[in-house]
Amino acid sequence: MEQIQIIDAKKHIGEIVQIGAWVANKRSSGKIAFLQLRDGTAYFQGIVVKNEVGEEIFQIAKNLHQETSVMITGEIREDSRSKFGYEIGIQGIEVIGESHDYPITPKEHGTEFLMDHRHLWLRSSRQHAIMQIRNEIIRATYQFFNERHFVKIDPPILTGSAPEGTTDLFETDYFGDKAYLSQSGQLYLEAAAMAFGKVFSFGPTFRAEKSKTRRHLIEFWMMEPEMAFTTQEESLVVQEEYVAYLVQSVLDNCDYALDVLGRDRAVLEKYTQLPYPRISYDDAVTLLNENGFDDVTWGDDFGSPHETFIANSFEQPVFILNYPKAIKPFYMKPHPTREDVVICADMIAPEGYGEIIGGSERATDYEFVLERIREFGLNEEEYSWYLDLRKYGTVPHSGFGLGLERAVTWISGIEHVREASPFPRLINRIYP
Ligand code: 4AD
Ligand code: MG
Numbered sequence: 255m256e257q258i259q260i261i262d263a264k265k266h267i268g269e270i271v272q273i274g275a276w277v278a279n280k281r282s283s284g285k286i287a288f289l290q291l292r293d294g295t296a297y298f299q300g301i302v303v304k305n306e307v308g309e310e311i312f313q314i315a316k317n318l319h320q321e322t323s324v325m326i327t328g329e330i331r332e333d334s335r336s337k338f339g340y341e342i343g344i345q346g347i348e349v350i351g352e353s354h355d356y357p358i359t360p361k362e363h364g365t366e367f368l369m370d371h372r373h374l375w376l377r378s379s380r381q382h383a384i385m386q387i388r389n390e391i392i393r394a395t396y397q398f399f400n401e402r403h404f405v406k407i408d409p410p411i412l413t414g415s416a417p418e419g420t421t422d423l424f425e426t427d428y429f430g431d432k433a434y435l436s437q438s439g440q441l442y443l444e445a446a447a448m449a450f451g452k453v454f455s456f457g458p459t460f461r462a463e464k465s466k467t468r469r470h471l472i473e474f475w476m477m478e479p480e481m482a483f484t485t486q487e488e489s490l491v492v493q494e495e496y497v498a499y500l501v502q503s504v505l506d507n508c509d510y511a512l513d514v515l516g517r518d519r520a521v522l523e524k525y526t527q528l529p530y531p532r533i534s535y536d537d538a539v540t541l542l543n544e545n546g547f548d549d550v551t552w553g554d555d556f557g558s559p560h561e562t563f564i565a566n567s568f569e570q571p572v573f574i575l576n577y578p579k580a581i582k583p584f585y586m587k588p589h590p591t592r593e594d595v596v597i598c599a600d601m602i603a604p605e606g607y608g609e610i611i612g613g614s615e616r617a618t619d620y621e622f623v624l625e626r627i628r629e630f631g632l633n634e635e636e637y638s639w640y641l642d643l644r645k646y647g648t649v650p651h652s653g654f655g656l657g658l659e660r661a662v663t664w665i666s667g668i669e670h671v672r673e674a675s676p677f678p679r680l681i682n683r684i685y686p
Contacts, residue, residue: 255327261295263340266330273326273342274350275300276377277318279360287315289344291326296510297379299333299341300326307345314347321353321377337513372677373686383511384673387504388662392456394503395477398496399454404479407446407453409439414636418583422461435460438655441585441640443480444616447651448643454479456658466681467558468670469608471659473679480653486587486597486615489652490573493601493611494530496656497571501525504665517667524569525604532573535595538564555581562606571610573599584626587615607664613654620644 257272258265278297279290289300302315318324327346333339358374368375375381399406412433416423424435439455446453459476479496481489501522504512512519533541542550542560550560556574565572576595579588586596598614617623623644627637662674672678677686 259295260291260293260298263296263298263330263338263342267332267340268329270327270329270345271342273328275324275326277320277322277324277353278377278379279320280315280318282316287312289315289318291324291342292377292379292382294382296338298338299336300328300344301341302344302347306343311344311347314349315344318347318349319353320356320359321374322349323351323353324349337510369672369678369683370685376676379514381673383508383514384662384666384668385676386511387508387515387666388658388674390504390508391500391658391661391665394500395456395496397503398499399479402452402492404452404454405446405450407439407443407450407455408457409436409442409446409455411436411458415441415632415640418461422463424460424462437461438476439478440480440653440655443478443653444585444651445639445643447480447482447653448647448649451483452479452481464681468672469558469660469663470681471671471675471678472681474660474671474675475658476655477658478653478655480651482649482651484652485650486599486613486652489613489615489654490532490599491529493573493599493613493654493656494528494571497530497601497611497661498526498528500661501665511666515666515668517665521605521667522665525571527570530570530573530601531568532575532599533564534575535577538574541567553578553580558606558608561602561608565602565604565606565608568604571604572602574602575599582614584630584632585614585616585623587617588622603660603664605664605667607660609657610660610664611654611656613652615650615652618644618648618650620648 255270255272260273273293275291275293277289278292281288285304287302291298291300302312304312325348326344328342328344331341331343333341357371413436414433416434416437418437426433436459438459443453443455455478458473460473463470505519505522539550539552542563547560576589577598578594579596582596582598586598589595589597600609601611603610620641623641627634659671659674663671672680
């Protein structure tokens with residue numbers, strides 16, 4: 255007998271099959287039991303009729319508890335009443351693993367309780383839906399960049415340098431020397447772009463940020479493309495095409511997950527329309543000042559209320575262009591006619607989700623980069639390989655980083671970034 259996955263039920267109508275599953279929920283009367291079954295691919299209903307299966311199997315069904323694992327035998331049938339469209343008429347049940355007093359019941363639980371039980375919470379339909387969307391975003395990312403001939407490059411996780419500033423670093427001992435967990439693969443990707451033209455990485459990054467907000471993780475995954483012979487203007491087009499592609503892929507392939515999360519498709523549809531609006535940092539400050547934000551002056555970084563106000567002024571994700579040089583990293587290209595700003599942009603997601611992309615054109619002039627490294631108090635020797643890139647065939651190049659969990663949080667329409675990571679690392683949490 256063939257063992258199948260629930261998601262493939264439609265290919266097996268009328269067949270007797272086996273399915274390994276967990277009991278998510280159960281209802282029963284004297285003669286019939288309804289099992290809500292999940293196997294990780296989908297949920298559907300199993301029906302046990304006493305008259306058909308006999309007393310012994312019916313008693314097993316009646317005594318199943320939430321999250322008992324079972325091997326089910328039965329016939330796949332159409333079920334026009336459920337959205338999934340199929341059910342299984344159960345003929346046999348083998349209990350694989352008992353489950354008693356499962357801590358997460360269908361009633362409401364507090365967040366801390368759920369976070370303490372993250373290893374079990376992941377089994378719930380809402381978490382399942384969020385992870386489906388995360389998975390789709392990962393799949394679509396590879397497809398988007400592979401179609402455009404980008405080479406996937408894996409930068410190191412253990413590094414000797416700190417591209418995004420020296421304060422948020424996780425330090426570790428490297429055989430008597432210091433090493434740091436990567437904050438961004440960018441500098442290595444710049445080297446790779448000079449070898450392979452267009453490259454991208456997709457991997458974990460670490461920030462020892464003492465931020466306790468709904469947008470910050472300590473460990474998060476970043477998608478970082480780096481493109482040779484590419485200006486910032488061209489990079490912005492890649493960025494908006496990529497984000498619209500992610501949204502469209504979720505709309506196309508995550509129907510059930512969007513339903514579970516109650517995400518309004520009409521809202522997401524707007525984000526597939528290009529181009530996205532752009533506003534300069536200068537104009538953003540003016541916009542804020544004109545609307546009662548007198549806590550921002552030119553030169554300040556934006557806080558989340560500011561980003562949210564700017565985002566709410568537009569219908570789609572918005573690019574904020576050319577921030578002050580003083581609040582951005584050393585590697586950004588100087589503006590051709592202005593001393594005080596650099597060629598960069600952040601993409602701010604709508605609906606208050608904040609920055610999802612940070613990117614820039616990179617400085618290509620050897621002397622300029624050397625001077626910036628010195629200004630930032632960085633160790634020149636450690637950056638000597640990075641300076642080599644400006645010595646041997648330097649070209650205009652640009653890149654950006656998209657935070658995976660922020661994109662998942664936004665596209666899913668959920669409240670907090672912690673639910674976008676299977677096992678989130680937060681300032682006060684490393685368990686489980
Ligand atoms: O803006 P960031 O710091 O940019 C860089 O690291 C560049 N080197 C990227 C590049 O040009 N290759 O980070 C990029 C993105 C942010 O826009 C945000 O989406 C996400 O990474 N991010 C975080 N996500 C979750 N928790 C945090 N603590 C994050 N910090 C940044
Ligand atoms: Mg940033």
